[in-house]
Amino acid sequence: MRIGNALKLACFGLWANKFRVLSAMMGIVIGLFAVIVLISIAVGVKDTLLKQMGSLGAEQILVMPGRVLDTANGEKDFLSGITSVPSTLTYDDAKAVEAVPHVKTVTPQLETVSKAAYGEQNVQAVLVGSTHQYSRVQHAALAEGRFFTDEEQQSKEKVVVLGSNIHDALLGKTAQPQPGSTGAPAAEERAWWQRALDSFMAGTVVSAQETTLIGQKLTIGEHTYTVIGVLEPNATLGSSTDNNIVMPIETALASTDMKYLNKMIVEADSTDVIDEVDGAVFSAIKQNHKEIDFSVVKQDQMLGAIDNVTTILQVMLLGITAVALLISGTGIMNVMVMSVRERTREIGVRKAIGATTFEIMAQFFFETLLLCLIGGLVGIGLGYGFIELWNHYIDAFTLTLPLWAVKLALGSTMVIGGLFGIYPALKAARMKPSHALRFE
Amino acid sequence: MLVLAFYSEMKNLGGRDMIQLHRIKKAFHTGSGKQDILRSVDLHVNTGEYVAIMGKSGSGKSTLLNILGALDSADSGEYVLAGKPVHKMRQAKRTGLRNNEIGFVFQQFQLIPNLSVYQNVLLPLTYGRKKLGRKKARVMQLLEEVGLADKRKQKPARLSGGEKQRAAIARALVNEPSILLADEPTGSLDETTTETILQLFDRVHQQGTTIVVITHDQEVANRAQRVIHLRNGVLV
Numbered sequence: 001m002r003i004g005n006a007l008k009l010a011c012f013g014l015w016a017n018k019f020r021v022l023s024a025m026m027g028i029v030i031g032l033f034a035v036i037v038l039i040s041i042a043v044g045v046k047d048t049l050l051k052q053m054g055s056l057g058a059e060q061i062l063v064m065p066g067r068v069l070d071t072a073n074g075e076k077d078f079l080s081g082i083t084s085v086p087s088t089l090t091y092d093d094a095k096a097v098e099a100v101p102h103v104k105t106v107t108p109q110l111e112t113v114s115k116a117a118y119g120e121q122n123v124q125a126v127l128v129g130s131t132h133q134y135s136r137v138q139h140a141a142l143a144e145g146r147f148f149t150d151e152e153q154q155s156k157e158k159v160v161v162l163g164s165n166i167h168d169a170l171l172g173k174t175a176q177p178q179p180g181s182t183g184a185p186a187a188e189e190r191a192w193w194q195r196a197l198d199s200f201m202a203g204t205v206v207s208a209q210e211t212t213l214i215g216q217k218l219t220i221g222e223h224t225y226t227v228i229g230v231l232e233p234n235a236t237l238g239s240s241t242d243n244n245i246v247m248p249i250e251t252a253l254a255s256t257d258m259k260y261l262n263k264m265i266v267e268a269d270s271t272d273v274i275d276e277v278d279g280a281v282f283s284a285i286k287q288n289h290k291e292i293d294f295s296v297v298k299q300d301q302m303l304g305a306i307d308n309v310t311t312i313l314q315v316m317l318l319g320i321t322a323v324a325l326l327i328s329g330t331g332i333m334n335v336m337v338m339s340v341r342e343r344t345r346e347i348g349v350r351k352a353i354g355a356t357t358f359e360i361m362a363q364f365f366f367e368t369l370l371l372c373l374i375g376g377l378v379g380i381g382l383g384y385g386f387i388e389l390w391n392h393y394i395d396a397f398t399l400t401l402p403l404w405a406v407k408l409a410l411g412s413t414m415v416i417g418g419l420f421g422i423y424p425a426l427k428a429a430r431m432k433p434s435h436a437l438r439f440e
Numbered sequence: 441m442l443v444l445a446f447y448s449e450m451k452n453l454g455g456r457d458m459i460q461l462h463r464i465k466k467a468f469h470t471g472s473g474k475q476d477i478l479r480s481v482d483l484h485v486n487t488g489e490y491v492a493i494m495g496k497s498g499s500g501k502s503t504l505l506n507i508l509g510a511l512d513s514a515d516s517g518e519y520v521l522a523g524k525p526v527h528k529m530r531q532a533k534r535t536g537l538r539n540n541e542i543g544f545v546f547q548q549f550q551l552i553p554n555l556s557v558y559q560n561v562l563l564p565l566t567y568g569r570k571k572l573g574r575k576k577a578r579v580m581q582l583l584e585e586v587g588l589a590d591k592r593k594q595k596p597a598r599l600s601g602g603e604k605q606r607a608a609i610a611r612a613l614v615n616e617p618s619i620l621l622a623d624e625p626t627g628s629l630d631e632t633t634t635e636t637i638l639q640l641f642d643r644v645h646q647q648g649t650t651i652v653v654i655t656h657d658q659e660v661a662n663r664a665q666r667v668i669h670l671r672n673g674v675l676v
Binding site for chain 2: 345348349350353355356357359433437
């Protein structure tokens with residue numbers, strides 16, 4: 001039997017029935033499009049999370065309130081969650097950790113939500129108290145101005161660095177970033193008379209022409225702070241600094257009611273001593289606490305947890321797409337069975353003039369396989385196009401299409417074509433020529 | 441015409457019985473029980489003979505043609521075609537026999553609608569085991585002989601009934617068969633077109649091809665050298 005001949009006849013068969021082929025193909029196109037897009041979403045989310053958590057650095061350790069339960073094999077079980085207890089971590093704990101051997105830096109962070117006012121603008125922001133290491137550890141680059149120094153931190157200077165959203169909102173450039181805020185509408189949305197009034201009231205009122213708040217004073221609670229820097233937009237999932245107002249931790253402790261640390265990032269000398277430092281940090285903090293109500297987490301533990309979560313996400317998405325593909329495969333099989341029925345006489349003629357059972361089977365099998373393959377390639381192409389468009393126009397997170405996803409998609413189309421092509425092919429091949437020729 | 445002439449030369453070399461049917465029986469199981477279609481059919485057709493088998497509707501003509509064409513097998517009896525015992529052949533061998541030795545012409549033409557006239561005529565060569573060189577040239581010569589060379593690219597739907605049947609005859613002859621089996625070949629055609637097709641059959645016969653035509657049309661049967669009647673599953 002010449003496989004090439006059967007393949008050629010299958011191509012003829014598809015070409016001759018192109019409209020039916022197109023309609024049958026739609027299912028597989030949509031199925032494969034879904035596979036590609038959903039996998040790229042899952043991988044994109046995973047990459048973004050890993051990148052974000054990866055920013056912790058392999059030599060860094062995260063100390064946070066609450067306790068992460070251990071699994072049976074002694075690993076941190078993030079999936080079971082962190083016990084929700086109020087933070088008891090203090091700045092003194094951070095100072096104790098600083099004394100641990102091989103600890104290079106400690107970056108404690110206090111965090112609360114507060115209102116900040118500048119002129120008529122009043123916004124809700126995440127108030128962060130930290131050290132001068134904050135911008136480096138959080139990878140928060142400065143758009144303008146500067147970050148506060150160690151000296152300013154020690155002398156409790158009332159200086160702040162603004163996240164980009166907060167800066168824009170206080171300038172009236174954008175709508176209030178936080179829900180529930182009493183912020184004024186954006187400058188562009190104001191009526192002409194409001195903008196004119198603004199321009200007459202210089203000093204205490206935000207001017208639409210103002211482009212920076214560097215050097216300006218804003219009010220948080222009962223205190224006034226000088227803006228010394230503005231952070232660049234940092235739109236990452238979960239831990240964006242865009243809505244933050246960062247001030248020295250000593251200042252925060254003195255002028256706000258923040259007392260307990262939200263987290264503490266400890267940096268070791270090198271990754272070689274990370275396990276040693278991990279244990280020593282735990283011991284150092286434990287000395288100040290009656291019970292273990294905090295967790296010390298290394299980067300690899302965090303990444304492992306994210307990996308677990310994203311793997312579950314991927315498995316779920318793959319399950320959904322598998323069902324979608326199964327449905328489209330069944331659809332194709334039905335179309336092919338109908339096609340075999342419609343072409344019964346043709347099959348009879350082919351058999352009468354010398355087509356073997358295997359040739360008929362191969363022809364219909366290849367027709368289904370080719371149909372799935374072409375549909376699959378179109379689906380992958382459309383998925384790729386969607387990903388390109390998404391990455392070009394949408395900044396939320398980047399969709400990533402790994403090569404294995406393309407291979408998986410192509411493989412699954414071949415499997416679908418193979419599996420769902422067998423039945424129609426057998427149905428066609430088993431026909432008796434004398435019966436098929438009489439079929440009405 | 442050269443192709444057909446060479447073909448007839450080859451056929452005349454045999455000089456033996458083309459078809460030998462001996463006590464062929466065939467029954468079908470229907471809802472009302474077993475129905476004998478062919479009771480005990482004996483038939484001898486010589487090489488190069490033109491035979492017409494006549495019978496009323498339901499007399500078993502089509503069943504006999506299916507057996508002669510190796511499309512179906514008899515329940516019992518012996519069938520030898522061109523010296524080959526068809527009754528002993530398995531399905532695969534029968535398929536090869538159909539491709540090599542038999543050309544079919546059907547009442548409803550049975551051209552594949554999505555293929556062009558040229559592709560329809562080429563089809564037996566596609567499945568053929570014969571090492572036929574210059575397939576394209578052979579198809580074109582046959583299309584010229586049946587007067588369809590200029591319509592080779594057209595789909596069957598755009599042909600007249602006579603043209604469709606001429607295309608079907610070209611397809612039946614393309615693989616140089618030993619025998620041409622025709623089932624009511626003019627049943628769907630008007631008188632003028634019928635005459636054209638019968639003239640084409642005459643020409644093919646004159647060139648030495650064995651022809652067995654199944655018909656209920658006396659005019660068609662009159663063109664044959666021998667007319668056999670099938671009544672109640674027996675040839676008379």
